[in-house]
Structure formats: C-alpha cells, structure tokens
Amino acid sequence: MAQKAGGAVLADGTLELFSKLVEERSARGIASALRHMITAGEIHPGDKLPTVRDLSASLGVSPATVAQAWQALAQAGMLITRGRAGTFVAHFNDKDQPPRFLGLGGPLINSGIDLSRGTPDPLLLPSISQAMERVTANRDIWTSSYFDEPVIPELDQLLRQSWPFRPDSLTVVDGALDGLSRIIAVLVSFGDRVIVESPGFPPLLDILERVGAEIIPIGLDEQGPLVSELADALVRDPVAAFLQPRAHNPTGTSMSQLRASEIAALLGRSTCWIIEDDHSGDISTAPDVSIGQYRPDKTVHIRSFSKSHGPDLRLAAIGGASAVIEPLIRDRMLGPGWSSRLLQHILVELLTSDDSVSAVEHARDQYSLRSTHIREALLDSGLDPSPGDGINLFIPVEDEQRVLINLAAEGIRVAPGRPFFIGKVQSPGIRVTISALESNPDKISKLARTIAQAVDRSEQTQGIR
Numbered sequence: 492m493a494q495k496a497g498g499a500v501l502a503d504g505t506l507e508l509f510s511k512l513v514e515e516r517s518a519r520g521i522a523s524a525l526r527h528m529i530t531a532g533e534i535h536p537g538d539k540l541p542t543v544r545d546l547s548a549s550l551g552v553s554p555a556t557v558a559q560a561w562q563a564l565a566q567a568g569m570l571i572t573r574g575r576a577g578t579f580v581a582h583f584n585d586k587d588q589p590p591r592f593l594g595l596g597g598p599l600i601n602s603g604i605d606l607s608r609g610t611p612d613p614l615l616l617p618s619i620s621q622a623m624e625r626v627t628a629n630r631d632i633w634t635s636s637y638f639d640e641p642v643i644p645e646l647d648q649l650l651r652q653s654w655p656f657r658p659d660s661l662t663v664v665d666g667a668l669d670g671l672s673r674i675i676a677v678l679v680s681f682g683d684r685v686i687v688e689s690p691g692f693p694p695l696l697d698i699l700e701r702v703g704a705e706i707i708p709i710g711l712d713e714q715g716p717l718v719s720e721l722a723d724a725l726v727r728d729p730v731a732a733f734l735q736p737r738a739h740n741p742t743g744t745s746m747s748q749l750r751a752s753e754i755a756a757l758l759g760r761s762t763c764w765i766i767e768d769d770h771s772g773d774i775s776t777a778p779d780v781s782i783g784q785y786r787p788d789k790t791v792h793i794r795s796f797s798k799s800h801g802p803d804l805r806l807a808a809i810g811g812a813s814a815v816i817e818p819l820i821r822d823r824m825l826g827p828g829w830s831s832r833l834l835q836h837i838l839v840e841l842l843t844s845d846d847s848v849s850a851v852e853h854a855r856d857q858y859s860l861r862s863t864h865i866r867e868a869l870l871d872s873g874l875d876p877s878p879g880d881g882i883n884l885f886i887p888v889e890d891e892q893r894v895l896i897n898l899a900a901e902g903i904r905v906a907p908g909r910p911f912f913i914g915k916v917q918s919p920g921i922r923v924t925i926s927a928l929e930s931n932p933d934k935i936s937k938l939a940r941t942i943a944q945a946v947d948r949s950e951q952t953q954g955i956r
C-alpha cells in the first residue's frame with residue numbers, strides 16, 4: 492500500500508495495519524476492515540487502494556473475495572473504480588444520499604399534469620375530519636403510560652382479523668418505509684446479501700446500499716418474482732428477500748397465488764426472511780396474497796394505509812415472525828416508542844365506518860378504471876404498458892431521458908425508470924402514476940396519445956423508428 496499513484500498516497504505500513512484489522516478473511520471481513528479504516532480517518536478520500544491481486548496475495552485469500560469486498564463498498568458509495576487507473580476511496584458525503592429517492596423528486600409543476608408522484612388522489616381519500624370528530628367525541632384516546640402496548644387493542648384486533656396469515660407478532664409503525672428501514676436495521680448488517688426485485692422501490696434500494704448490503708436483483712413477470720432467479724439467489728445465502736406482493740411499484744404487477752406457493756416451496760430450510768411490502772393495501776384489486784400463508788415462520792408482511800387512507804396518517808402495520816418484529820418493537824422503544832395512538836384511533840374509525848369503507852372501495856374502482864383506460868389507450872397508440880394494479884404503471888421506452896424531456900415540453904411530468912433499477916437498467920422506461928388522472932376517458936385517451944407521440948419523437952431522434 493505504500494505505492495503512490497496519481498498523487499494519491501497511502502502511508503507506509505497501511506497494508507500491515509489493514510491485514511491486522513481483517514479479523515475474518517471473507518469478503519465481509521475485508522470490507523468491514525476497510526470501512527473501519529475509512530471512517531476512522533486512517534485512509535482518506537482520493538487514496539488509491541492496492542490492486543485486487545496484490546491485496547489478495549498479501550491476505551492469503553482469492554482475488555474474487557477481495558473483488559467482492561470492493562464491490563460491496565463501491566455499492567455503499569465508499570469506493571470508486573476508475574478503470575485501469577485503479578480503485579480509490581470515494582469522496583463519501585452523506586449529504587449526497589439518498590440518490591435514488593432524490594432522483595424521483597423535484598419541484599411540483601405549477602401548470603400541466605404531474606404523473607410522477609406515486610401518491611393517491613386526495614379527492615379519493617376517505618374523509619378524515621368526520622373520523623376525527625367521532626374519535627374525539629366518543630373515546631378516551633390518551634396514552635396512560637409510556638409502557639402501554641404500542642398498538643391499541645381495537646386496531647390490533649382488526650389487523651389480526653384481516654391479516655393474510657396468522658401473525659406471531661404484530662405492530663404498527665409510521666408507514667411502510669419506516670417499517671422497511673426498521674426491519675433492515677434488525678436483519679441486515681454490512682456485507683450481508685439481500686434479494687430485491689428489479690425494478691424495485693428506490694428508497695428501499697437506497698437504504699440497503701447505505702447499510703452496505705450486497706444486493707442481488709431478481710426479475711419479475713406478470714405473476715410476480717421469477718422463481719428461477721429467486722432459486723439462484725437463495726443459493727447465495729441471503730439474509731432477506733424484499734418483495735412487493737401487490738400493485739408492485741413501478742410495474743403494477745400483483746403476485747399470483749401459484750407464484751406465492753412456488754416461492755414458499757423454494758424456501759425449504761433456507762434462513763432467508765421474506766419481507767413483503769404491501770404498500771398499496773386496500774386500493775389493490777388483487778387478493779391479499781402472502782408467502783406467509785405457507786411459511787408464517789419466515790415471513791414478515793407490511794401493510795401500509797398511505798394509499799388507501801392517506802399518506803399523512805403515516806401508519807403501516809407489520810405482522811409475522813416474532814424473531815424480526817419483537818426486536819423491532821424493543822428498538823423502537825428507544826425512539827418514538829409507538830405510532831400516535833390518536834392516529835391509530837382515527838384509523839380504526841376509518842376501517843370500520845360504512846362511509847369510509849365505501850370511499851376506499853370507490854377509490855379502488857376509480858384507480859382500476861383510470862388504469863384500464865390509459866393502458867388500453869397506450870396499447871392502441873403502440874406502447875406496451877405493464878399490467879397496472881394500484882396507482883402506477885411502467886412503460887418501456889428506448890431512451891427515458893429524451894422521453895422525459897419531450898413530455899416536459901408538453902407540460903407532462905412522469906418519473907424516470909432508472910432509480911428503480913439496481914446496477915444495469917434491464918428495461919429503460921418511465922413510471923406513470925395514474926391516480927393523478929381525471930376519470931374522463933376522452934381526456935385519458937388524449938393524454939395517452941401525447942405520451943405515445945413523445946416516445947415516438949424520442950425514438951425518431953435516435954433513428955430507431
């Protein structure tokens with residue numbers, strides 16, 4: 492490591508120190524030691540690392556093991572590879588994160604139509620003011636002690652009755668993303684392997700990269716995650732697989748019962764946890780399929796109420812294996828402790844009163860109609876949109892950047908496909924949130940034609956069509 496290259500210097504003796512720090516001569520051990528040196532300031536941004544060959548020789552491990560450690564650190568943004576010039580400590584800056592989540596955002600557009608947001612139509616949410624009035628008029632809603640159960644009994648009962656399998660443990664957190672990040676904190680350590688769907692939910696990919704997990708992407712078809720790819724990934728001893736059972740974001744795919752049973756059969760004696768993110772909950776038209784119906788011992792199922800009852804309730808339930816959920820509940824006691832019981836009471840009201848139950852059913856029907864209309868119109872215009880349960884659908888395009896620009900010129904904003912992929916973008920495309928459409932077939936057809944023209948123009952510029 493005393494080699495100097497391009498002005499980047501590693502001090503003499505660093506390799507020796509590094510070898511001492513590597514307690515476990517595995518990819519994970521090597522990655523942890525290097526991460527320790529970076530965070531402790533032993534080596535600095537811009538420093539050049541030894542070659543994989545030199546380091547593997549000096550540590551007595553295979554080059555593949557070192558390469559795997561480098562890859563995990565590169566994925567976490569701590570190293571950067573500059574081709575033949577070598578591998579360097581990156582100018583790692585927490586403020587630069589999370590890259591994918593930010594890639595989806597941007598200021599709201601004032602005029603035109605914004606189909607990029609992934610949020611429900613506010614006009615289709617059940618009325619919260621009525622629920623609030625009823626709750627505050629009728630119930631004793633105040634927490635009696637910091638040691639009260641985190642979930643109020645009425646909500647606990649409703650959730651258990653409607654859960655797709657009998658959960659060992661159940662709790663409530665501040666939205667599905669909070670649930671995902673707390674489950675990751677319990678299960679995933681630096682260098683662990685995890686399986687995710689690709690395309691998948693960008694903030695999930697951000698969290699996993701941030702903790703330094705090695706991400707194994709698997710593809711999907713119209714029935715859900717591909718069994719053959721999942722089988723190959725399971726051989727690599729992952730700690731968890733993160734799946735979206737319904738209204739997959741961005742494709743709108745829902746997992747079939749058959750696929751859930753095939754996945755459950757694959758699990759066998761694997762130690763891999765299945766984490767299901769049912770982020771669309773009651774606005775999905777598909778049944779509440781879960782691998783927990785077959786393997787409740789290995790499954791943790793998250794159900795969000797953001798899309799059905801409002802993102803500002805910030806409530807999601809997590810039910811399943813207690814080995815994951817109980818530590819999560821304990822860890823949370825040292826933070827927020829519980830999710831607002833006031834909001835939990837409101838959710839109970841929303842889940843039980845006739846008017847809000849019908850409002851959610853109405854929303855589900857409207858989303859389904861909007862989705863069907865735009866899908867049909869896009870198909871008529873020569874595009875090939877994904878199935879589209881829930882509020883999103885994905886349209887494959889050759890050059891998403893050009894399409895985004897062409898659409899912006901028409902006052903239409905959609906989300907880029909890139910942030911949904913890990914590594915190579917297998918299928919470039921755009922995500923269209925259909926909740927922002929008006930339920931007017933003529934307007935929807937017109938919009939679909941505009942989208943198709945924008946795609947067409949971008950491909951003509953590329954000389955594709």
Ligand SMILES: Cc1ncc(COP(=O)(O)O)c(C=O)c1O
Pocket residue numbers: 609665666667668669692735740768770795796797802806807
């Ligand atoms: C797949 C997926 N998971 C989680 C979330 C976040 O949901 P919540 O609002 O419950 O945190 C979303 C939001 O769109 C999502 O698409």
